[in-house]
Amino acid sequence: MAFTIAIDGPAAAGKGTIGRALAARFGFAHLDTGLLYRATGRRMLGGMDAVAAARALRAEDLDAEDLRSPEVALAASRVAAIPEVRQALLDFQRAFARRAGGAVLDGRDIGTVICPEAEVKLFVTASDAERARRRHLELLRAGHAVTLQEVAEDLRQRDARDSARATAPLRPAPDALLLDTSAMTIDEAVAAAAAEVSRVLAARQPAG
Ligand code: CDP
Numbered sequence: 001m002a003f004t005i006a007i008d009g010p011a012a013a014g015k016g017t018i019g020r021a022l023a024a025r026f027g028f029a030h031l032d033t034g035l036l037y038r039a040t041g042r043r044m045l046g047g048m049d050a051v052a053a054a055r056a057l058r059a060e061d062l063d064a065e066d067l068r069s070p071e072v073a074l075a076a077s078r079v080a081a082i083p084e085v086r087q088a089l090l091d092f093q094r095a096f097a098r099r100a101g102g103a104v105l106d107g108r109d110i111g112t113v114i115c116p117e118a119e120v121k122l123f124v125t126a127s128d129a130e131r132a133r134r135r136h137l138e139l140l141r142a143g144h145a146v147t148l149q150e151v152a153e154d155l156r157q158r159d160a161r162d163s164a165r166a167t168a169p170l171r172p173a174p175d176a177l178l179l180d181t182s183a184m185t186i187d188e189a190v191a192a193a194a195a196e197v198s199r200v201l202a203a204r205q206p207a208g
Pocket of ligand 1: 010011012013033034035037038073076077078080081106107108109110158159162
């Protein structure tokens with residue numbers, strides 16, 4: 001059975017945390033599609049052509065250590081605006097989305113471009129200040145010496161570029177459930193998302 005949960009939203013809204021938790025709860029595979037763009041951006045920073053980098057991407061590139069750094073995040077949003085880069089990463093994501101056994105993908109264009117037929121679509125947001133606060137904490141814990149202001153500026157730049165690009169811009173699918181997690185704990189956000197998945201799964205069961 002193919003069953004896709006598409007999670008989109010701006011930077012540091014909690015898509016990854018919710019995606020991992022849903023995958024664990026429902027026994028689905030999880031793909032953080034941001035890592036595809038981060039790995040491509042990282043190679044571009046190393047001097048490689050972005051389109052060639054996207055075409056040559058391998059699974060093990062997604063395990064590179066420094067993919068979470070702010071420099072790589074910014075490079076990711078630059079390469080993500082190149083249509084040929086997105087095209088090169090499309091088939092892999094589509095195949096992942098429709099694999100047997102269920103899949104959770106988080107990103108920017110999962111519900112709009114990669115898998116418009118997804119059974120569940122969530123658009124996860126939080127206020128700018130809350131997203132900056134969360135990402136700042138995360139980066140400090142991972143050993144990156146960044147200020148809250150720098151993080152806020154990084155998110156602002158990436159969201160602006162991700163929303164303004166011509167190809168697959170960041171926006172909710174018309175049928176996505178909006179989840180504003182500004183005032184929610186992780187457990188509350190996961191519970192709200194899981195309730196929606198359970199609702200859709202239950203509606204698919206044959207009656208009786
Ligand atoms: O973790 P965070 O939300 O900060 O970012 P990410 O999901 O790792 O994505 C990094 C960058 O990749 C984003 O700013 C987007 O420019 C790009 N991206 C995209 O264009 N499409 C996706 N499906 C996923 C990420």
